[in-house]
Amino acid sequence: MSPVIPIHAEHTPSPGACATPPGALAQVLRERGQHEVFCGLTGIVWLHRKMQDAFFLVVGSRTCAHLIQSAAGVMIFAEPRFATAILDERDLAGLADAHDELDRVVGQVLARRPNLRTLFLVGSCPSEVIKLDLSRAAERLSRVHGPHLRVLNYSGSGIETTFTQGEDACLAALVPTMPDAPDETPELLVVGALADVVEDQFARLLAQLGIARVRFFPGRRSAQLPSIGPGTRVLLAQPFLADTARALVARGARLLGAPFPIGVEGTTRWLGAAAQAFGIDAQTLEHVTAPARHRAAKALEGPRERLAGRRIFFFPDSQLELPLARFAQRELGMQLLEVGTPYLHRQQHAEELALLPADTRIVEGQHVDRQLERCLRNRPDLTVCGLGLANPLEAQGLATKWSIEFVFTPIQGYEQAGDLAQLLARPLHRHALLSAA
């Protein structure tokens, strides 16, 4: 195993209980075939920014190192809190004791970063192929370096997963370490990594609504985990956290049904679900959210003029596709040609499905050839897709938007609704300029 590679050596510029009754009105087509997605290691890019006392050590290959170097290239001037312990030929051939090597590499990390409170050992395709038992390594290293440092493991492997599942796996790994709530006093737990600015906005709005006890998971300090128990009301801020939600419910928490806080409508309904769970009346919700709703509605006016009536096609990639499609259709007047999603968690998406037109073509899973064929036949005005498909589609004369940008960019909440609409409008503008040229 090679020594820790700091991930700033190379720089490649990097490029996403409600009033509506649940009910899957829209049709869902299942497809399975070749898929084109990033792996769960990508989540490290936003998770390490969020948890400022955590370190992510990928146990993987040079390919894994290159992936996060490229994806997080913007971090070159910051002290990185992630790295790759590279499995080399000797490790892969079983000629070296990978556990001894891993212990040595972790020792190097901690010597340079004595203030870390959580170290994640992140598994990859190569570590899974050679069946390197990272849970055993995490237990051993926790014993050696605890209690100041907690060592956990999760898989970021790209086998049969998509890139946002890395966050789900990471948060699910943290759930067993959350303390038990001392009593059953209701507390709201907002789950899903949010940019700090968005977290602060939501914290203010929830406080104004009168919800006194609110925690965010993950928070800025990985060592200060919220407690969990029957009083915990979980409100998902991201649509790709099925395992985390399941683990929280298994600890006694109750999951609130809501659309996701994307766009004015989604944010209002999302806050409404929290308000309802805490017995807050509709007038208070209306009063508290009115100024921000009006600002957001104003910010949407310009983009809506450019986007209304335009046809949009979503390839399955980020798992944000359904909320984005609902926003594009209901708040920007766009026409949905196809909404692909890698996985459809029906319970968590029930409110989103209920808000989509009944004739929306929703595709779960990926058969990239068939989807490309439908996309090229339909000639959408805008295609939201993974990086690997964007250039070929642009070469075919289509305007594209990288779906990963909706994950890297703060898009949740009222104040970000205008920016989100601009993310959709900009490629059309660029395309028009290029066509004219």
Ligand code: SF4
């Ligand atoms: S985890 Fe797998 S898919 Fe991801 S970069 Fe490493 S080898 Fe590639």
